[in-house]
Amino acid sequence: MSEIYDLIIHNINVxxxxxxxxxGIHEDAAICIKNGLIKKIIPNIKxxxxxxxxxxxxxxxxxxxxxxxxDCHTHLVYAGDRAKExxxxxxxxxxxxxxxxxxxxxxxxxxxxxxSKDELFDLAAKRLSYxxxxxxxxxxxxxxxxLDLVNEKKMLEVARExxxxxxxxxxxxxxxxxxxxxxxxxxxxxxxxxVCDSMMPELHQSGLIDCxxxxxxxxxxxxxxxxxxxxxxxxxxxxVKMHAEQLSDLGGSTLAATRDAWSVDHLEYLxxxxxxxxxxxxxxxxxxxxxxxxxxxxxxxxxDLLRKNNIPIAIxxxxxxxxxxxxxxxxxxxxxxxxxxxxxxxxxxxVTINAARALRRDDKVGSIEVEKQAxxxxxxxxxxxxxxxxxxxxPCKMVIKNGEVILSKIASPSxxxxxxxxxxxx
Ligand code: NIG
Ligand code: FE
Numbered sequence: 001m002s003e004i005y006d007l008i009i010h011n012i013n014v015x016x017x018x019x020x021x022x023x024g025i026h027e028d029a030a031i032c033i034k035n036g037l038i039k040k041i042i043p044n045i046k047x048x049x050x051x052x053x054x055x056x057x058x059x060x061x062x063x064x065x066x067x068x069x070x071d072c073h074t075h076l077v078y079a080g081d082r083a084k085e086x087x088x089x090x091x092x093x094x095x096x097x098x099x100x101x102x103x104x105x106x107x108x109x110x111x112x113x114x115x116s117k118d119e120l121f122d123l124a125a126k127r128l129s130y131x132x133x134x135x136x137x138x139x140x141x142x143x144x145x146x147l148d149l150v151n152e153k154k155m156l157e158v159a160r161e162x163x164x165x166x167x168x169x170x171x172x173x174x175x176x177x178x179x180x181x182x183x184x185x186x187x188x189x190x191x192x193x194x195v196c197d198s199m200m201p202e203l204h205q206s207g208l209i210d211c212x213x214x215x216x217x218x219x220x221x222x223x224x225x226x227x228x229x230x231x232x233x234x235x236x237x238x239x240v241k242m243h244a245e246q247l248s249d250l251g252g253s254t255l256a257a258t259r260d261a262w263s264v265d266h267l268e269y270l271x272x273x274x275x276x277x278x279x280x281x282x283x284x285x286x287x288x289x290x291x292x293x294x295x296x297x298x299x300x301x302x303x304d305l306l307r308k309n310n311i312p313i314a315i316x317x318x319x320x321x322x323x324x325x326x327x328x329x330x331x332x333x334x335x336x337x338x339x340x341x342x343x344x345x346x347x348x349x350x351v352t353i354n355a356a357r358a359l360r361r362d363d364k365v366g367s368i369e370v371e372k373q374a375x376x377x378x379x380x381x382x383x384x385x386x387x388x389x390x391x392x393x394x395p396c397k398m399v400i401k402n403g404e405v406i407l408s409k410i411a412s413p414s415x416x417x418x419x420x421x422x423x424x425x426x
Pocket of ligand 2: 073075243318320
């Protein structure tokens with residue numbers, strides 16, 4: 001007797017993202033799902049035969065289907081905004097100058113400390129809904145606007161609650177070393193001690209940390225301070241990642257690569273030396289074109305060298321109030337292609353399988369493969385390049401997470417059996 005699936009989606013063109021150098025296309029295909037997992041992918045379904053049985057079938061209307069999108073770098077939990085600083089920057093004051101004069105990250109720290117957990121949850125949930133509407137099914141969220149135990153905990157608890165109560169999954173990153181808080185203004189090393197000796201162990205004990213991040217930059221933390229945080233993470237058996245080489249080259253990516261970091265992120269000033277270090281690691285290079293665009297940067301990450309050395313490239317929104325107030329991963333695809341000259345294929349890879357690698361979840365998500373989670377997006381597009389080509393206008397028609405429809409703009413699924421040719425196997 002044939003297996004009865006929970007859900008079959010048919011009449012679709014699939015970009016599985018399961019192959020190294022191409023989209024892994026299955027035309028006129030069907031995807032069979034059971035217990036939240038992909039159980040079968042049937043290309044050219046009209047040429048196959050036999051009957052497929054399922055509790056539910058969805059006619060995909062000829063739409064393209066990709067893996068659920070993954071935003072592997074966000075600061076989605078925060079209060080307040082930085083519109084005033086935006087206006088200051090338009091008048092010629094730089095991001096660095098604003099940060100050094102006590103604004104920047106620390107102005108968001110003030111607003112976030114003053115917000116209740118419920119307020120932060122509501123703000124973040126609203127932002128998250130925009131991302132989901134464009135097909136995001138896995139998301140990373142960092143702390144880093146609390147900068148003391150109570151407020152970093154509050155932020156990470158909001159991320160955990162979003163993981164529990166939203167339909168999508170969230171990777172929680174502890175970014176205590178994001179900026180020096182005002183009370184440690186004259187003693188950043190003491191703040192790093194607090195991060196290492198009290199904040200990280202306590203938050204870890206509460207199960208709030210999946211990964212530890214550091215903003216390694218001359219307006220934030222030095223290589224030595226970063227190393228201290230990484231050493232503590234290693235002691236606690238926590239993985240690490242890094243904001244690296246955004247505004248200058250401190251060589252953070254070399255350190256990160258030697259520590260098997262999940263990813264190094266930004267990378268405008270990445271050196272050839274660091275590229276060599278990345279080459280012999282599993283660390284993903286995550287590019288953040290939204291921050292490059294919004295801060296009016298001129299130095300681009302060394303894309304050709306990353307390519308030449310086969311370093312996996314992810315792209316992400318970096319959604320945050322200061323350097324990338326962006327709630328559209330599709331717009332980030334457009335920026336990755338227009339500003340960084342990624343191909344539309346590389347850009348899509350950057351928000352699917354390579355973003356999954358950057359969160360070390362590529363065994364479960366990031367591509368459409370048998371036994372992976374059934375995280376799928378249906379798109380009303382003519383070609384896959386359209387995902388990068390368009391600026392605005394949302395072609396997302398349906399989002400499926402773990403086999404459940406979490407968003408639909410097409411007629412409700414019918415409960416039926418998909419008829420195939422009557423002879424032969426399935
Ligand atoms: O990824 N670079 C450091 N952190 C953020 C900016 C945070 C902020 O300005 O609030 C980033 O760009
Ligand atoms: Fe960031």
